[in-house]
Amino acid sequence: MNQPRAFAAFAATLLISVPAFTVNALADEANKAVAIEIGDPFPSWELEDQHENARELPGDSTGAIVFSRSKQADESLSPVLEEVVGERLTGGEVVYLSDISRMPGLISRLFALPSLRDRDYPVVLIREEGVSDPLVTQADCLALYRLEKGTVVGLENLCNEEDVRRAF
Structure with missing residues (x-):
């Protein structure tokens, strides 16, 4: 198997497995931290x-x-x-x-x-x-x-x- 393709497949699997609500929650917390x-x-x-x-x-x-x-x-x-x-x-x-x-x-x-x-x-x-x-x-x-x-x-x-x- 081609190594770049294997890495891309692994990265895609990893990204898909991260729940969207976690990413959104982190973004919301970052915005709250800097809001005036x-x-x-x-x-x-x-x-x-x-x-x-x-x-x-x-x-x-x-x-x-x-x-x-x-x-x-x-x-x-x-x-x-x-x-x-x-x-x-x-x-x-x-x-x-x-x-x-x-x-x-x-x-x-x-x-x-x-x-x-x-x-x-x-x-x-x-x-x-x-x-x-x-x-x-x-x-x-x-x-x-x-x-x-x-x-x-x-x-x-x-x-x-x-x-x-x-x-x-």
Whole structure:
């Protein structure tokens, strides 16, 4: 028998024998271990916005960070956020943070960035995969991290227009 094939068969058998729930449980535990919670400092990052301007997070005046990793949540809720929060987005009191790391580079350059550049407020971008791992949000929701001096004092999911209006 060919040794590479024998090894491949052995590896496949080994992988099949590992229960899926064990792998999922380990992944869930890993996510819980790194998730930012109330009382934790918000990560200090230097990122760029949609205009390639450097932005330091959290800034001295940052009272809230609204985080998105969902295109659907961004498209449906960012207009409401802009209407409700307005000037605070421009002034840096509220920062909009978007993870675009999973988006293919070509799509990002041709479609996402031009669309983001049309916004009247900065959108701080996470472009590297894994950077946003400590930030959690429900599917198709925005996450609102309330901060005091860089420490998370509140965390909530904004999943619809009413949530956004109630939060601000």
